Amino acid sequence: MANRDGVRVDLDGILLQLEAQGFDEVRVEFVPDDGGGAAAVADVVRQAVDTANDVANEALPDSIWGSLLTASLAGFSVRLGSMDSQEALETWLEAFGGRVRAGGLSGELRATETVRLPAWDSPDPMMTAYIALGALSALGRAGAAGWAERAVRWAAEAGGDAYVGSSGMSQLDATGEVAAHLASALHVASSGAVLYADARASRAAMAEVGSDGQAIYQTHDVSASLVVQADRARAAILAEADYADYAFVAPTPHRAYGWDARTRALPPLREEIPAYALRMHADLWSRFVPDVHCMQLLTDEHLDRVTDLSGWTVTHVTAERTLVEAPDLAAWLGPGGPGHSVLDQARADFGQALVPADGVR
Known part of the structure; x- marks a missing residue:
């Protein structure tokens, strides 16, 4: 040397x-x-x-x-x-x-000692929570460290080995300092991810965030239905309710690398809303929703635009955030997604909270 x-x-x-x-x-x-x-x-x-x-x-x-x-x-x-x-x-x-x-x-x-992530991905839909946190630069170092601690706490419930990733690099982290290492990645690269997976990848949980603050929380568990895994998605949303501008849940086939992955989820995104709009128009999502979902975290500004939530389960989470869920999650999380009548009624319920098509062109 x-x-x-x-x-x-x-x-x-x-x-x-x-x-x-x-x-x-x-x-x-x-x-x-x-x-x-x-x-x-x-x-x-x-x-x-x-x-x-x-x-x-x-x-x-x-x-x-x-x-x-x-x-x-x-x-x-x-x-x-x-x-x-x-x-x-x-x-x-x-x-x-x-x-x-x-x-x-x-x-x-x-x-650098790097690893390939275990084969935890699945062709079957995986429960995915998409959460808008705002630009990481606005969070500051303390805010990024706080997100890292919450993300690691949530993902660690899957058990198994911990992996920290950023900028196309993944490392196996057996140090017990996973949150600190994830926070360092956020500080240096403005993006980062943590994955917990067992040796056979039969159960895993991943949380990642980009520089724009658009975060993804994804679970894979061959022993649990999507309805059961929806509890984990809800837990991710509630953990971030004090910090998030918007969140929604959708079952997404394969690993989701960004909000563009919503185009592969069920139900299909409104035809007039291209998937890239979710990433390109991050500033809109504290006021509008791109489409209806089985579970959404809304601001008061969203609620002012909504037509009727009498058919939904509504939970006030914080002074300015409300969790809105479909009363029958199974109807939304089945193999084909919700039926046309369910989807049409949901879109009518959300009314002017749906982003206008000309607002994302």
Whole structure:
């Protein structure tokens, strides 16, 4: 292991990982000797990535590029791709090390230990809660840490091993500090996910959030019906009721990577509302709903637009948030979703709370 003025570079380990990745890309991490969680350290590491990209590509144009910086369990991890030679890799590593040294840091630069997530996905619909939290930047560091604690508490009920993910990277987290690691990922990369799954992936729970604050909570349990799993979706919504602008529940086939996944859920989204609108128009959902669902968390502004909720189960959760549920969840969560008459009546009940089609074009 080379030691250059306090930055120890495990080049052999990085090359082995690069070989294991088919010489296509490799994730390297900087593990500071001290202060790994400090905001100032993250800023220096981010600057070091930019410096290394500039230096390496000035010396060897279009030879290597570092991207997708996030927090790892031990420090900070960056993806190195588009490299065409070991010389380019070594040039990048040297420039990165020089910048972190200039920032007053010492530590180890090595390959990141990553894993593939267990095969917990299912072709059958999985219960999914979609929750709008507002932009993570508005939550602040304390707000992001609070979300991480609640998300881990909710997902951990599935049992099994814990995995933390961000920026396309997943790590098995057996440290007992899962919430802290998830919060670090949110701080560095503005997105993150936690998954708990048993060894055979017969039961799992995943919570993830993007920089826009659109979060997804998804459960998979081969031993429980969707109606039973709706309790877990409700628990996720209630845990976030003080922070959410809107939430809805829908059974979604396969893993949901974002709110666009609603297009695969039942019942079908209104034809005049494209799925991308849910992501592109996040500012609307504190006032309007894209469509009716078996379970929704509404603001007072939603309620002012609703026509009639006499046929729904209505629970006032906080001073400004109300949970509205269909009285017969089984009718909504069956294989074909609710019948046309049920859906038509539900849309009539919600009336002007449904977002106008011309509002999302």
